[in-house]
Amino acid sequence: MEKISLNVNNKMVSVEVDPNTPVLWVLRDHLNLAGTKYGCGVAQCGACTIHLDGEATRSCILPVSSVGDKKITTIEGLSAQGDHPVQQAWLEHDVAQCGYCQAGQIMTAAAFLKKNPDPSDEEIVSAMNGNICRCATYMRIRQAIKTAAAAEK
């Protein structure tokens, strides 16, 4: 067990955990931030995607000890009012079916659009290929990303 300080959603928090604990479980079990989802535990589905200093990162294989001063952003901290352009576009296109994977989809999309604000269809597909949606809302995910990109212009 080790006491570890983290910057999560612009707030300093501290947890006492095994330093190998993946950030996913620190968020879910210790910090009451359940928006980041467990899907596979082996970085294959994207449900656990967070931002680490703005980079889309799989939190299920990220040991909490490796975070250091880097800023963690989760779906709960993506925007203050749930009105990030990507979140708004998700609502506009009514993307979700079961909704379980969508936090990971949104976090991947938001980080991607920050780097590439005017993506082509191919770039969108490629950026989102690591996020599985079992309900297969893939069409709407693409459309929502286009809408979010347009809104940012």
Place this chain on the structure above:
Amino acid sequence: MKQVQTNLDRRSFLKASAMAGGGLMLSFSWMAGCTPAEQSSLEIPEEWFALNNYIKIGANGVVSLMSSNPEFGSGVKTSMPMILAEELDVNWKNVLVEQADFFPERYDRQFTGGSQGIRLAWKPLRKAGATARQMLKEAAAKSWGVPASEISTEKGTLIHKGSGKKAGYGEMASAAAAIPVPEEVSMKDIKDFSIISHSKKNVDGKKIVTGQPLFGIDYKVEGMLIATVIHPPFGMKIKSVDDSAVKSMPGVKEVLVIKTLESDYERNFFDTNAFNELVVVAGNSTWEVINAKKALKIEYEIAPEESFVMAGWGGKETVKVPSGLESSDGHRSKMAEMAKKNAKVLRRDGDPEGAFKKAVKVLERSYTAPYLAHNCMEPVNCFAHVTADKAELYGPIQAPEFIMRTLQARLGLPKEKINIRLARMGGGFGQRAYGHHMVEAAVISQRLNAPVKMVYTREEDMTNGIYRPTYTATYRAGLDENNNLIAFHVKGGGIPEHAVHADRFPAGAVDHYLAEGWEINSNISIGAFRAPGSNFIAGAEQSFLDEVAELAGKDPIEFRLELLDRALNNPVGKNNDYDAARYAGVLKLVREKSNWSDQQNSKGRGVAAYFCHNTYVAQVVDLRMEKNNPVVDKVIAAVDCGVVINPDAAANMGEGGIIDGIGNALFGEMTFVDGVPQKNNFHQYRMIRQKEAPTSIDVHFVSSEEDPTGLGEPLFPPVFAAVANALYSATGRRLYHQPFVNELKLSKTSL
């Protein structure tokens, strides 16, 4: 306006006074599950007036509608309240939606599955809405001293034209709650609908995109332990558990072996579980128990043959579970052997064997499909808190009614003392109809005397059975000298069940018809998987008909329409399980929308149509081969599901079903070696991803005033054939064995 009898007694229309009594069922916050229908913030009234079990109105005019069915992503939490709101005649902006607990005394059929939610709720929900509206009218009539028949409503306002009097529903709600339930009420004409057939957004949309805790796996209470489970390979059972390395690990509380169902328990239809004995590790946090799980040393031994009594749809039956370690290779050879033997005749019309002898051309083809795992994104989990005198459960469950009976028997508690709360499900697809996880969590909680959240790892989830069965079917068709289909034979088999639906198309359209089925027992457990049975047989049948049409030298749509014309005008037999006119309707619509007759479009194009779960679907797939990989450009679907409740959400469901079908046709497969599932996570089990999803999908709905039917399943089965037929058109090669990726020898490295 149509008058209908309410046929509602007082018990089914509990009043506010009876509902405010507290007790176990209402022990949690009344408004906890509420979601504003629109994104506006509604003021929660201090007091609600319940007009029936579904509808409460506050003095400020805010309306709370109860969504009674479990939500697994098909949108019932939005579409079912839309039906209530329509007949109640309120402004959707003033509506809050609340998720009901499992509460059979108040709600009919709290079951999500079989695409039956909307179909079976349509009339009761309309009636509930219309009845509440009539009670509001009668309250206003009393207050104003005018006849109720002179009062009309408009989006939450009661109006008496003669006197010019108006009142909001909120003003009359208290009085309306005391009005006797009317015996007859009038329902709206379909042409007057302003909510139904007008797209509304998912009522949980905002919570989903902001990561609010909606799912069973997100649930947490003070002092809760986390548990995870380990199960053996198929055909084995636990021999010994060595937890010496685990007991001292940080955060670990207990290692135990549980028995989910007692040996003498008489199972119900949804009591399928692959492994009745499980090793459980319980502790303080998920990561700690997952680590401990890896450090356990468990020995397994061969499980003996077993049999138990199970209540099926057709009465009680004894289920035999054979002993032995099964492998996919063994399955294949056993199935090939069985396919040669005599099978059970399911339907025979005319003289099939005589007709085949007379036929000028005969075509015979065999199709196979593997086991599939559901792979819901939310792994199996459940919260349970069982004490000496009551049990509280919260988790993903499609069929709470069935697992309630199991819980009663297993926990020895009456049903009044068991509360099943319905979490939003991170997918269901049939897997969550089987509530073994609720019993497992309850038994663990009971043993540990603590609130417990049980979470399966992805590996345990994927290897835990309840799979889509593996199937095969052999088809034969006989054509006469004029290329008319005179004989048709389907012989299907599977482990442990076949997928033949003997009374479906083309039964009824062919004079000489034979359907047969056979089955092989197995210890690999199976269960419902999106459109059970249909999800294989549609693909086989519609691929075969494509090939028969080609042999007959006919256009594949025209060929099907000819058969449907026969079934409509001069049907063979009496029990044909489809409406030939509606079937033909979707084929004609997809022909028009896909511009089918334009020959320039024909390369890489395939069509299929199917009727299952009460809904008619036809699809055209356009694809091309790129470096030996199929690239699906476009899918056009035509759907007849009667009235469409929530059109945009319905299209979403259709798009999802189509992509799911493409994914499983190309990639879906679970295999076994000596009882061990050969895939346990997404690095091995290939799921369809963004890159393989079509460039575009158009879902067209037949304009209809027929009562609505479901959409969760019907768009899934025909895609398998539309893809196979399109692949044939693109490559000149017919594919018979799913997943097609194996047959095409595609590169699997694109993950």
